[in-house]
Amino acid sequence: MEAEPGRTAFAGSNPAKALLSAGTGLALATVGVDPGAGVERFTFGLPELFDGVGLVAVVMGVFGLNEILAQARRGPHGTSRPLGVGRLTPNGDAGTVLSEAERIEAAEAAKRIAYARGDSVG
Numbered sequence: 001m002e003a004e005p006g007r008t009a010f011a012g013s014n015p016a017k018a019l020l021s022a023g024t025g026l027a028l029a030t031v032g033v034d035p036g037a038g039v040e041r042f043t044f045g046l047p048e049l050f051d052g053v054g055l056v057a058v059v060m061g062v063f064g065l066n067e068i069l070a071q072a073r074r075g076p077h078g079t080s081r082p083l084g085v086g087r088l089t090p091n092g093d094a095g096t097v098l099s100e101a102e103r104i105e106a107a108e109a110a111k112r113i114a115y116a117r118g119d120s121v122g
């Protein structure tokens with residue numbers, strides 16, 4: 001199978017995306033101590049960065065961010081929908097305005113759910 005002209009494997013036909021991806025990878029690769037000269041590069045004085053950025057941490061972060069964005073794209077029932085920038089209420093309806101009492105009640109309910117999750121995990 002031949003590659004189409006002007007397309008890359010990870011960015012398609014978008015050269016800006018390809019350059020951003022390559023630049024981010026090169027920037028992460030330069031963190032740490034230079035093996036030839038022994039000079040710190042982009043460590044900001046943090047000893048944890050002397051060995052560079054860990055591959056496992058970066059991969060887990062990228063996959064985690066991808067999963068967060070994928071879950072945000074799916075609706076509450078698992079159906080795919082475009083992400084909106086409108087105001088969302090706790091029941092997922094866009095455009096509904098809550099009264100102050102309803103907002104306080106929703107915030108308290110969200111707190112109780114968060115505490116229950118934390119207790120069950122802990």
